[in-house]
Amino acid sequence: MFWKFDLHTSSHLEALLEKEDVTLTELMEEEDVLQECKAQNRRLLLFLSQDHCMQELLHLITTEPPAGVDEMKRFKYPNIACELLTCDVGVINDKLGNEETMLETLYSFLEQPSPLNPLLASFFSKTIGNLITRKTEQVISFLRGKEGFLSLVLKHIDTSAMMDLLLRLISCVEPAPLRQETLNWLNEEKLAQRLIELIHPERDEERQSNASQTLCDIIRLSRDQANQLQEISEPDPLLAALESQECVGQLLQNMFSGERTESCIVNGIQVLLTLLEIRRPVVDGVMDAQGFERSYAVNSSILLAIQPQLIHFHQLLLEPPKRSPMLTTLGVLEEPLGNTRLHVARLVASLLYTSSASHAVVAQELCRLNTMDLLLDLFFKYTWNNFLHLQVELCVAAILRPCAHEMRLQPGLGSQEKSSLHQDALQEQALSEPQTPEPTVTPENSAHNTLVTHLFQHCQLVQRILGAWEENDKIQLEGGMRRGYMGHLTRIANTVVHNMEKGPVHTQISRLIAELPEECRGCWETFVDQTLSETNRKNTIDLVGARNLRHSSEDDMESPFPKELTLQQAFSDYQIQQMTANFVDQFGFNDEEFTDHDDSIGATFDRIAEININIDAGQDSANTAVFEACSKEKIQPFDDDEEDIWEEKEINYVWWFPVIPEFRHRGRTALCSSVSCTVCLVVCIHSGAGWIADFGEVNSKAPAAGAGFAAWDSPASHPATTETEEKGWAKFTDFQPFCW
DSSP states (O other): OTTTTTOOSOOHHHHHHHOTTOOHHHHHTSTTHHHHHHTTOHHHHHHHTSHHHHHHHHHHHHSOOOTTSOHHHHTHHHHHHHHHHTSOOHHHHHHHHHOHHHHHHHHGGGGSOSSOOHHHHHHHHHHHHHHHHHSHHHHHHHHHTOTTHHHHHHHTTTSHHHHHHHHHHHHSOOSHHHHHHHHHHHHHTTHHHHHHHHSSTTSOHHHHHHHHHHHHHHHHHHHHHHHHOTTOOSOOHHHHHHTSHHHHHHHHHHHTSSSOOHHHHHHHHHHHHHHTOSEEOOSSSOOOTTSOSEEOOOOHHHHHHHGGGHHHHHHHHHSOOOOOOEEETTEEESSOOHHHHHHHHHHHHHHHHOOSTTHHHHHHHHHHHTHHHHHHHHHHHSTTOHHHHHHHHHHHHHHHOSOGGGSOOOOOOOSSHHHHHHHHHHHHHHHHSOOOOOOOOOGGGHHHHHHHHIIIIISOHHHHHHHHHHHHHHHHHTTOOOOTTHHHHHHHHHHHHHHHHHSTTHHHHHHHHHTSOHHHHHHHHHIIIIIIHHHHHHHSOOOGGGSOOOOGGGGGSOOSSOGGGOHHHHSOHHHHHHHHHHHHHHHTOOGGGGSSOHHHHHHHHHHHHTOOOOOOOOOOTHHHHHHHHHHHHHOOOOOTTSOOTTSOOOOOOOOOOBOOOEEEETTEEEEOOSOOHHHHHHHHHHSSSSOOOOOOOOOSOOOOTTOOOGGGSOGGGSOOOOHHHHHSBOOOSSOOOOOO
16 A cells, blocks of 8 residues: 555655766756755765865855746756755755855855845845854854955845845854854944945935844844843943944934935934834733833933934924825825925924933923924824824823823834834824823923923914814814814823823913913813713723624614514513523523533533423414425425426515413513514523423414514504414514515
């Protein structure tokens, strides 16, 4: 049987290895060559570790394949070669890492002119990255001996694979002393400063973007490693350089030198936002109790470097880089907000959330420039830009809640879209969650108190909220659309009310609102007590028990039964709960019987099997015959001589249900009226003390189709019915037949 299906262990690869003149190309044609290599096939590894084979594999991943070859086959061998070189087999790693000639061949790829082939660059980066991890000392020593190594890497930084190589050098070097030596070497080579030089308007956008992302990753990796390796007393030199006032100042100077391009400004702001990160969520791993892996302190030198340049950021809000008109679903937007102004708004929000000794200097400068007033103007101008609305909302919340460093917030921004969306979700969560009581503001926070006063007096936050709300109501009354910022405006108003009642600056906010003109103050009080309260009530999600839960598929279909026959009108919630509780009481089930214990499961099903249900309908047994007769009329046996059962035709159904006139439970009697047949069944199961099934006879005289459904009506509204009508078949009134 085994040999019948040709499942023997020998393969064609073994036969090839038997040949004296076998070539590397022939072996790479075999589908199982990679699996055999990972399984450490001795003969295969001996062949591959020969000098000429290793050189040929390195040549494949460092040399451009000849043109004119089919694209599917052109990079087939380079891809297989890369997988063989990085399959993490000791023989191959030793051959590559211990022999300098092999490393020279690999290093020659960096000496090629730009631009590099991105696919070959990924093969090169993966191979040398594997060696950095497995043959760390040898590779680091080799690279440090190459005088122009960093210059070549930064020359090709427009290829994303070079970013990966730099990050490998920072994060994958072990042990700790060797890592510190590597970091010192990279710092001596001015890696941070040289990356900052690449964020310049004169550089191409791809180079600027990759340099910015590399700096952001270096900052995050360095901070993570500093927290993980608490025993290392020596600080990370790269992180210290990036947080220095000199480096931050150089970055800002590059951003605002010469022509102000959106690419340079946005990429520079991304680095600043990463430096201002105070908390960062975990991507992989277990979060702490606050939902974040670690928190970070912002170096005051960063704020001291940013403060003189705030005027340039303010000017960008007024005059951003030119953008062409944009066609939207609501028409042509002549002056789009743009990515530049959105990132400036993110930066302002991050600065306001930063708790540092230099925070007062930044707060005073923002007040002097009147930046918040300008952001509020943009908030109401760009009605449908919710990205901007969120940032302005965060700014207001940060001003009204000075202890912002205790909030669950990640003000940083990565260049990847996923990180940006995750940041926005975390920021919205921080605003929506109730905050713990915060300490009273001390005189040391006078600069922040100035921001609060500036927000209410100069920016006229209350007047803006009232005016925008009134304008929106007017537009909606005229048949227009609800403004896109109304949700964020509601949350801003709630933030004001919440912090006026129990926030850390509640006394100051109450005083500022009390100083408003009498008419404005009266409108605000009316707005809070009526309009805002009603809006919050509508936005509040009802408790589950207060709603009639339905499947989502029921929203698009109408019930064939009249609305007055619903379960909710037949029984109160209390009665339904009592029926459920009594059902459990009668059977004696408890929570422990439904746990995951094997014994409980078996016992529970044994008891269910012994249940004998009694439906005491009080009617004669003729109903059984009537039911079978009706079933036979609708269910026809398959017969070749009959008409085609798949033929489309209209079928009318008439629904008949036997009615149970009353049910009894523990001495109580209730009329079974205005309930569906399912409820009658539940009632019948629930009635009777013995739970013994007893199908009585039912009157066989069923009403004709379309007859009145008198049994569902109350006795007072109709003349007395006969015994047959009381105990016979239910009759639907005004029920239209339907077909599928």
